[in-house]
Amino acid sequence: MFAVATVAVVAAMALVLVRAIKGPTLYDRVLAVNSFGTKTVLLLGLVGFLTGRPDFLDIALLYALLNFVATIAILKFFRYQALAPVMTGVDREEDRHD
Numbered sequence: 145m146f147a148v149a150t151v152a153v154v155a156a157m158a159l160v161l162v163r164a165i166k167g168p169t170l171y172d173r174v175l176a177v178n179s180f181g182t183k184t185v186l187l188l189g190l191v192g193f194l195t196g197r198p199d200f201l202d203i204a205l206l207y208a209l210l211n212f213v214a215t216i217a218i219l220k221f222f223r224y225q226a227l228a229p230v231m232t233g234v235d236r237e238e239d240r241h242d
Contacts, residue, residue, distance in 0.1 A: 149186065181215075
């Protein structure tokens, strides 16, 4: 049963990879990459269960955190076109309303 679930997750990952390559907009591609990362977490959990190694769950949790932070950083970068002004609190010239 878990082997069938693993095959289904791999098939879903292939479909999401197609969407990441062919996505009509940038946000479709970012969403596809985020979905691919989520399916990777599922795959790590399934493989860990199939092989009897619970260590894979720790790796899956770490990968889930990295996937979340990377997605937020990518979306913030594409919104502001730079990460430095947002992180340091320095506003741009055109944003000032004196």
